[in-house]
Amino acid sequence: MKNLFIIFLKGIYTNTLRILFAADRVTSKDIKDSILQGKVKYPEVLNDESCIGCGGCENICPVEAIEMEPLKKPIELVKGYTKSERPKYDPLKCIYCFWCHDYCPIYAFYGKPGAIHPREVGEFKADPSKLLEEPIVLKEKKIKEIIDTMAKDASKYFEEV
Numbered sequence: 001m002k003n004l005f006i007i008f009l010k011g012i013y014t015n016t017l018r019i020l021f022a023a024d025r026v027t028s029k030d031i032k033d034s035i036l037q038g039k040v041k042y043p044e045v046l047n048d049e050s051c052i053g054c055g056g057c058e059n060i061c062p063v064e065a066i067e068m069e070p071l072k073k074p075i076e077l078v079k080g081y082t083k084s085e086r087p088k089y090d091p092l093k094c095i096y097c098f099w100c101h102d103y104c105p106i107y108a109f110y111g112k113p114g115a116i117h118p119r120e121v122g123e124f125k126a127d128p129s130k131l132l133e134e135p136i137v138l139k140e141k142k143i144k145e146i147i148d149t150m151a152k153d154a155s156k157y158f159e160e161v
């Protein structure tokens with residue numbers, strides 16, 4: 001009985017600290033305020049500098065969370081190749097499959113910011129003008145894997161609700 005009373009007193013003490021001083025709260029006040037005000041900032045997922053604007057991520061995304069948008073000022077990355085679009089990402093549609101990451105030739109999507117990616121490759125920053133000096137070489141097996149995956153009908157994986 002005495003023990004129960006001590007637990008009861010401890011509970012009151014802990015909860016009073018929580019109410020008055022937000023003690024041991026996991027969500028910070030800043031995060032809580034931004035949620036309440038509808039101003040949640042999503043992490044930047046695209047390494048814009050490295051992206052060559054090929055549109056592969058838009059093609060591979062199974063839920064159309066990526067849409068290529070035209071650049072106001074197209075950038076000539078190398079002679080004969082101009083980047084004219086960049087991916088626009090909708091975090092509310094994203095299901096975090098990370099196909100955009102895996103099939104991006106530059107790994108420009110979901111590098112370090114995609115912390116839960118099971119195949120985290122770390123930060124990857126590339127100079128596209130150098131990358132495009134030489135053609136990107138992929139093994140035949142990898143090309144087949146990409147073609148197979150891209151040819152799959154996404155409706156096999158998801159059900160309409």
Ligand code: SF4
Nearest residue numbers: 051052054055057104
């Ligand atoms: S993020 Fe990658 S796949 Fe998407 S447009 Fe840029 S380079 Fe291409």
Ligand code: SF4
Nearest residue numbers: 061094095097098100
């Ligand atoms: S993680 Fe998957 S769902 Fe999200 S943008 Fe990339 S391909 Fe689309």
